[in-house]
Amino acid sequence: MKENNLINKTAYFHLPGLFEFYELYRLFLALFYEHREYFYNWCEIGSIYGAPADCLWGGGRTSFGAENPEEVLALLRRYGISGRLTFSNSLLQKNTCRVQNVMPFVHYLLKIKVCKMVLSFIQICC
Numbered sequence: 001m002k003e004n005n006l007i008n009k010t011a012y013f014h015l016p017g018l019f020e021f022y023e024l025y026r027l028f029l030a031l032f033y034e035h036r037e038y039f040y041n042w043c044e045i046g047s048i049y050g051a052p053a054d055c056l057w058g059g060g061r062t063s064f065g066a067e068n069p070e071e072v073l074a075l076l077r078r079y080g081i082s083g084r085l086t087f088s089n090s091l092l093q094k095n096t097c098r099v100q101n102v103m104p105f106v107h108y109l110l111k112i113k114v115c116k117m118v119l120s121f122i123q124i125c126c
Contacts, residue, residue, distance in 0.1 A: 008045070009042060011042055011043050011044070012045070012050060013043060013045055013046060014047045014048075014084070015045060016050060017051050018048045018083055018086075019052050019053065020072070022051060022067040022083050023082070025048060025075065026075060029045075029079050029081070046082065047083065048076065048082075048083055048084070049082055049085070050084075052066075053066045
């Protein structure tokens with residue numbers, strides 16, 4: 001492999017715990033982006049993924065992150081990182097979202113027009 005091909009290679013890491021590890025990411029992201037000299041130049045953060053606490057769409061994972069979604073989104077936007085919601089519960093049925101404390105979060109995402117996936121999710125669940 002030629003040397004110049006290695007220069008443009010980047011490894012993108014997709015980190016778990018969007019809500020659970022908010023305090024950790026708040027400190028780590030500041031360090032990562034303000035002191036890039038501490039990290040290899042070939043690594044980047046591709047996204048941070050997860051679901052809010054007690055979220056039915058999480059597929060049975062235990063989720064302890066009760067952070068405010070607006071603060072989580074603001075942190076991601078500050079550093080230009082993609083936030084990925086984990087939709088992995090294949091047992092979701094029509095109207096199951098109304099039972100959980102999910103709808104306020106989904107409506108917030110719709111209000112700020114985060115993604116088209118949320119629109120699809122609402123049509124399936126509600």
